[in-house]
Every structure is written in C-alpha cells, then in structure tokens.
Amino acid sequence: MNELWSRPIESLAPDLRSGKLSPVDLTEAYLARIAAVDPLLDSFIHVSADAREAARTAEREIAAGRWRGPLHGIPVGVKDNYLTADMPTTAGSTAEGLAFPMRDAATVARLRAAGAVPIGKTRTHEFAWGNVTPPVHNPWDLSRVPSGSSGGSAAAVAGGLCAAGLGSDTGGSIRMPASACGLVGLKPTFGRVSRDGIVPHSWSLDHAGPLTRTVADTATLLQVLAGYDPTDPACQDQPVPDYAKSLGKSVKGMTIGVCRNHFFDGLQDDVARAPAAAIDDLAKAGARIVEFEIPLLAHGLGAIFAIELASSTAYHDESLRAGRVPQFQPDVRTLVEMGRLVTGADYLKAEQYRSVLMEAFSKVLATVDVIVGPTTPITAWKRGEWTVQVGDRPESVLAASWRFTYPYNLTGLPAISLPCGFDRDGLPIGLQIAGRPFDEPAVLRVAHAYERAHDWKDRRPTLTVE
Amino acid sequence: MEPDDTFRDLLGLDLPPERLSEVLAAYRDILDGIRALRSLDLTDVHPAVVFEPTAPYRRGGTDA
Numbered sequence: 001m002n003e004l005w006s007r008p009i010e011s012l013a014p015d016l017r018s019g020k021l022s023p024v025d026l027t028e029a030y031l032a033r034i035a036a037v038d039p040l041l042d043s044f045i046h047v048s049a050d051a052r053e054a055a056r057t058a059e060r061e062i063a064a065g066r067w068r069g070p071l072h073g074i075p076v077g078v079k080d081n082y083l084t085a086d087m088p089t090t091a092g093s094t095a096e097g098l099a100f101p102m103r104d105a106a107t108v109a110r111l112r113a114a115g116a117v118p119i120g121k122t123r124t125h126e127f128a129w130g131n132v133t134p135p136v137h138n139p140w141d142l143s144r145v146p147s148g149s150s151g152g153s154a155a156a157v158a159g160g161l162c163a164a165g166l167g168s169d170t171g172g173s174i175r176m177p178a179s180a181c182g183l184v185g186l187k188p189t190f191g192r193v194s195r196d197g198i199v200p201h202s203w204s205l206d207h208a209g210p211l212t213r214t215v216a217d218t219a220t221l222l223q224v225l226a227g228y229d230p231t232d233p234a235c236q237d238q239p240v241p242d243y244a245k246s247l248g249k250s251v252k253g254m255t256i257g258v259c260r261n262h263f264f265d266g267l268q269d270d271v272a273r274a275p276a277a278a279i280d281d282l283a284k285a286g287a288r289i290v291e292f293e294i295p296l297l298a299h300g301l302g303a304i305f306a307i308e309l310a311s312s313t314a315y316h317d318e319s320l321r322a323g324r325v326p327q328f329q330p331d332v333r334t335l336v337e338m339g340r341l342v343t344g345a346d347y348l349k350a351e352q353y354r355s356v357l358m359e360a361f362s363k364v365l366a367t368v369d370v371i372v373g374p375t376t377p378i379t380a381w382k383r384g385e386w387t388v389q390v391g392d393r394p395e396s397v398l399a400a401s402w403r404f405t406y407p408y409n410l411t412g413l414p415a416i417s418l419p420c421g422f423d424r425d426g427l428p429i430g431l432q433i434a435g436r437p438f439d440e441p442a443v444l445r446v447a448h449a450y451e452r453a454h455d456w457k458d459r460r461p462t463l464t465v466e
Numbered sequence: 467m468e469p470d471d472t473f474r475d476l477l478g479l480d481l482p483p484e485r486l487s488e489v490l491a492a493y494r495d496i497l498d499g500i501r502a503l504r505s506l507d508l509t510d511v512h513p514a515v516v517f518e519p520t521a522p523y524r525r526g527g528t529d530a
Contacts, residue, residue: 025482155507160499171492204514204515257527298502299502299503299505299506301499301502302496302498302499302500302501302502302503302504303499305496305499305500306500306503307495320478320479334488334489334492337479337485337489338489338492338493338496339483340478340479341477341479341489341490341493342500346500346503346504348513349503349504349506349508350503351513351514352508352511352512352513352514353503353506353508353514354507354513354514355508355511355512355513356511358514396495399495464515
C-alpha cells in the first residue's frame with residue numbers, strides 16, 4: 001500500500017505540494033507500472049511521449065511556489081474518445097478514412113490548466129458503443145471484462161497505472177466499469193461538465209466524468225472538470241460549488257430513497273446482498289430510508305435504445321454512406337446500421353417519455369435527498385461470454401449490465417458508483433447513488449460517508465507480474 | 467418484414483438482402499422495448515429536447 005502507484009490523489013497531493021514527492025518521480029513510477037503491468041491489462045492504446053516533460057514543468061512550478069491545486073503533477077489517463085493535442089485519438093476504431101483533430105477537449109484543457117499530467121489514452125469500446133472494451137482485461141480477474149465503454153480507464157486506475165481516469169457515460173459507461181473494477185465513477189448532471197472535444201455517441205445522453213479510487217478524488221476531479229462552456233450547447237451556466245465541503249459529513253438527518261421496482265430486478269445473489277447491507281448501514285448511520293416505486297421505468301429500455309441508436313446512426317451517417325461502417329467491429333457495425341430502423345416517431349416518443357420520467361423522479365426527489373441501489377445486477381463477466389446466470393436463468397449481458405444505470409442518462413441526474421463489497425469470486429460490487437440535478441454535493445456526501453465506514457477502497461487487485 | 471429495394475431506400479441502408487435480414491433479426495429484441503414505449507399514451511407531453519433558437523447567440527458565462 002506504500003507504493004506510489006497505489007496511493008489515491010488525496011494522499012499524493014499534499015506530498016506533491018510540500019515537495020516531499022516529485023511529480024517526475026510519480027510519473028516515472030506510473031510509466032514503469034504501465035510498462036510492467038499493461039501487457040496484462042491492455043488498458044492503454046497510447047502512452048504519452050510528453051508526460052515526463054509535463055511532470056518536469058509541474059515540478060518546476062511547485063518548487064517556485066506556483067502550486068495550481070490538488071491535481072498539480074497528478075498523472076491521469078484520458079479515454080480515447082477525448083481529443084488530445086499531443087496524442088492521437090481513435091475512439092477505439094481502426095476503420096480507415098477516419099481522422100480526429102489534434103486538439104484538446106475542453107475537459108483535457110481544464111486538466112492541463114490544473115497541472116495534471118495526461119499520461120496516455122485509455123481504450124474505449126469502439127465509439128463508446130458497448131460494455132466490454134476489448135481487448136482490456138479486468139485487474140481483479142484477467143479472464144473477465146472490465147465492462148465498458150470506459151473499460152480502459154477503469155482497468156488502468158484499478159491496476160495502479162494512473163491516479164485517475166476520464167470516462168464518458170451514455171448509458172452507464174463510467175459507472176458500469178467503475179462497479180466492475182472496484183472504483184468510484186461519477187456521471188455528473190447533464191450540462192455540468194462540457195463534452196466539447198469528446199467524440200459524440202448520443203448527444204442528449206453523453207456525459208463526461210471521472211473514475212478514481214476514492215470519493216474525495218472524484219470530488220477533486222469534478223472541481224476541475226465542472227463549469228460552463230458555451231462550445232457545448234448542452235452545458236449549463238450554473239455555479240460550481242466547493243465539492244470538498246461535501247466530504248466528511250454524516251448522513252444523519254438525510255432522507256435516502258430506495259426504488260423497489262426496476263432497480264432491484266434480476267440481481268445475482270451476492271449483488272442483491274451487498275447494496276441491501278449498504279442501505280442498512282446508511283440507516284444505522286442516521287439516514288431515514290424511504291421506499292418508493294416508479295412504474296414508468298418498465299418502458300425505459302425502448303426509450304434509451306431509440307435515442308441512442310438513432311443518434312449514433314445520425315453521427316455515423318457519413319461513414320454509412322462512405323461504406324466505412326463494415327470496417328467497424330461486428331457488434332458496433334450492427335448497432336450503427338440498426339439505428340436506421342428507429343422511426344422518427346419512435347425517437348420523439350422516447351423524448352416524450354423522458355419528460356414524464358424526469359417528472360416522476362422530480363416528485364420523488366422532492367421528498368428524498370438521494371436515491372440508492374445497486375449499480376449493476378451482475379459482477380464482471382467472463383471475456384467472450386454474452387449471457388450470464390442470474391438466479392436460475394441465463395440473461396444477456398447487454399440487457400443486464402446497464403439496466404440500473406441508463407435511467408439516469410435518460411433523466412440527466414447525477415449518479416455515482418462506489419464499491420460496496422465483493423462477490424464469492426472476489427469481484428467488486430457497486431453501489432449507485434443518484435441525486436437532484438446539480439446536487440452532486442449530496443451525492444458525494446452520502447458516498448463519502450459510506451466509503452469512510454468501510455474498507456472497500458483499500459483493497460487492491462493482485463496482479464501476478466508483481 | 468421482407469427486405470426489398472424500396473425498404474432499403476426507405477432506410478437509406480445499402481446492404482445486401484442477407485445482411486439486412488441479419489440487422490432486422492438483431493433489432494427484434496430491441497423492438498420489444500420500443501413496442502412497450504409505443505404503448506404509452508403521451509399525447510399531451512412535450513418532448514424533453516426543446517428547440518432553443520437563442521443557442522447560437524450564447525456567449526461567455528459565469529464560470530463560478
């Protein structure tokens with residue numbers, strides 16, 4: 001646990017600021033770790049040639065008294081659908097004829113301005129369309145997937161290859177890999193963080209956010225990433241609170257909602273137990289638990305598919321007409337071609353459905369501070385498997401994996417996943433906490449209170465290369 | 467649904483019939499979800515995505 005690569009940002013930042021730790025040494029430690037471990041994980045598609053220079057710059061600035069904040073000198077992995085000025089972007093695609101600009105996404109620019117060191121590009125499921133992220137391995141069990149589509153960032157952070165990672169989340173693509181890899185992953189409120197310079201997947205569902213080892217680290221990343229950006233038409237001009245003030249508080253006096261339909265359907269046995277125990281713990285810590293149901297959730301799958309498929313196909317229209325789509329991976333090719341089957345009326349009905357679903361959640365969130373439940377119904381599944389056993393029946397991983405996460409993409413509500421236990425195979429289980437629009441402080445408060453009462457965040461996967 | 471030229475034109479998908487059949491088959495599970503969506507009466511509900519003509523005129527902001 002004393003290895004540099006195993007420490008969270010909240011532990012590294014004070015030492016970097018005081019000069020006890022050099023950003024150059026920290027970056028070298030991660031680069032050495034990438035060289036040693038990434039042949040097992042395959043989480044990076046590109047390692048930065050400029051990371052050492054960025055670390056040297058950070059070292060000079062800190063030594064000169066120009067400390068930029070807790071990300072100064074911190075190596076961060078950047079999902080390969082974020083544009084970067086110094087590293088190529090592929091969005092996970094090898095299709096010929098695609099070229100992405102060499103410039104920084106707004107969020108990457110914010111990280112650099114905060115002194116962070118982008119250490120490399122992490123793998124994404126092609127065009128962020130999927131929940132597997134081939135060829136990445138899960139650090140907790142190399143025979144399993146890290147989930148996706150931000151599986152590269154998740155595997156890299158969980159494996160100790162960088163201190164934090166950037167992800168994107170259209171139906172759960174930050175929270176699902178966070179859950180599968182034992183990390184904290186935050187999908188902020190839609191409009192909280194700019195998507196400028198992130199290769200679009202589905203404009204009204206895409207969110208940008210961090211994957212980290214601890215809730216405090218997530219608050220630190222969000223502090224830098226959040227803020228208005230007129231270049232993202234969906235970004236909202238809302239004040240950015242001091243997220244650190246949400247940390248270290250009790251849940252006593254808070255009201256926590258538990259949605260008993262949909263969010264607890266079709267759970268693996270161990271996954272059913274861990275979030276239930278977490279809810280009990282929150283009640284024992286002084287929160288009032290209120291159970292409710294939202295029957296409308298039964299109609300959500302068609303809505304998110306209609307929006308996601310139609311939007312993705314619209315984005316890839318030029319590639320369809322140019323004949324590039326057959327070069328996409330078979331699953332992504334099918335999804336992009338399939339988007340043509342969604343009618344305009346279905347798409348708009350899905351947008352109507354979002355209105356009533358948002359209304360239903362707003363009524364609940366008028367009486368509860370946050371909503372808590374499992375992040376996913378299943379833990380990380382074996383590579384190459386497309387069905388998993390849930391109880392006594394097999395279920396498609398595509399259908400199961402995002403069932404609890406996509407409602408918060410449809411509603412745009414902030415939602416975090418953090419570890420709440422391990423299953424009988426030693427695989428992490430995630431707890432999802434969602435809140436009111438722009439009330440990330442309440443989400444972080446509950447997450448941090450829960451995290452502090454357990455030692456889940458201190459557990460690390462053992463990688464045999466060590 | 468029988469794939470034919472008119473259908474392919476409607477979809478804007480220039481795929482051979484066998485490939486179009488594969489895509490249609492893959493869509494069947496999703497269509498179940500979309501059927502459930504269609505069953506809702508949302509006649510009086512405005513879609514969540516709202517046309518906003520001032521968007522191109524937005525400048526700056528108060529990045530607090």
